[in-house]
Amino acid sequence: LNSMEDPDDSCPEQIPGVKEALKNNDTAGAAKRIKEYLEKQTNVSLNIAITGESGAGKSTFINAFRGIKNRDEGAAPTGVTETTSEVTPYPHPDNPNLVGFDKYDFFLIISDTRFRENDVKLAQKIQKMKKNFYFVRSKIDNDIRAEESVSDSSKEKTLTKIRDDCVQRELGIESPRVFLMSSFQLHKYDFSLLQETLERELPKDKRDTLLYVMPNVNPDVISKKKRL
Ligand SMILES: Nc1nc2c(ncn2[C@@H]2O[C@H](COP(=O)(O)OP(=O)(O)OP(=O)(O)O)[C@@H](O)[C@H]2O)c(=O)[nH]1
Numbered sequence: 001l002n003s004m005e006d007p008d009d010s011c012p013e014q015i016p017g018v019k020e021a022l023k024n025n026d027t028a029g030a031a032k033r034i035k036e037y038l039e040k041q042t043n044v045s046l047n048i049a050i051t052g053e054s055g056a057g058k059s060t061f062i063n064a065f066r067g068i069k070n071r072d073e074g075a076a077p078t079g080v081t082e083t084t085s086e087v088t089p090y091p092h093p094d095n096p097n098l099v100g101f102d103k104y105d106f107f108l109i110i111s112d113t114r115f116r117e118n119d120v121k122l123a124q125k126i127q128k129m130k131k132n133f134y135f136v137r138s139k140i141d142n143d144i145r146a147e148e149s150v151s152d153s154s155k156e157k158t159l160t161k162i163r164d165d166c167v168q169r170e171l172g173i174e175s176p177r178v179f180l181m182s183s184f185q186l187h188k189y190d191f192s193l194l195q196e197t198l199e200r201e202l203p204k205d206k207r208d209t210l211l212y213v214m215p216n217v218n219p220d221v222i223s224k225k226k227r228l
């Protein structure tokens, strides 16, 4: 899209003080405001903790979230055997401040099966810290394929079954939020729902940073980015 087609496209007048400066023919002042605003935006750091058992699909998810393929340069190494053994910061290519693992804004707990005791223990600790956490059930593409080969129940039914089954009730997390995901097909399943949820639950300045780094998996995200 070019700006002709979209009246909403980047509107610097919305930055505080810019409209007033322009009204007074103070273009230098307007430019200064815009510059300060942009600098402030890129200095907001957003730290996302991604945890889960070996092989759960953490590194693949990080790569997908950063909009890169596992085999691309700079990708987190992924593999069928235990691959990542250190806490590793993966800054988003567009934002040097997006380091992953020292100070967390929220936690994603990833599992390719049911969430296990360790996942739940962690969730309880996070809850005590009054931080947000989200369960991500990974590799849903595999489940869909497997289910299709053995029964003719609908895809929706399979998804509902997995969702219900994911966090066993007796483990003691009240109303856990579970997002079903395939890192190979981010646009499917619950990724957009996760994006919306994160956006809603983050403070405003962090929300913009999140939006800035998120992959463009749906038109809604693209139009929101344009408004930043
Ligand atoms: N089908 C499918 N396979 C996936 C998906 N995500 C990851 N995988 C595969 O699962 C395996 C493990 O993925 P990784 O991303 O390396 O897992 P990890 O959690 O980082 O593993 P460690 O670093 O060992 O803790 C790899 O072979 C991936 O290709 C997915 O969404 N769908």
Ligand SMILES: [Mg+2]
Pocket: 058, 059, 060, 077, 078, 083, 084
């Ligand atoms: Mg890994």
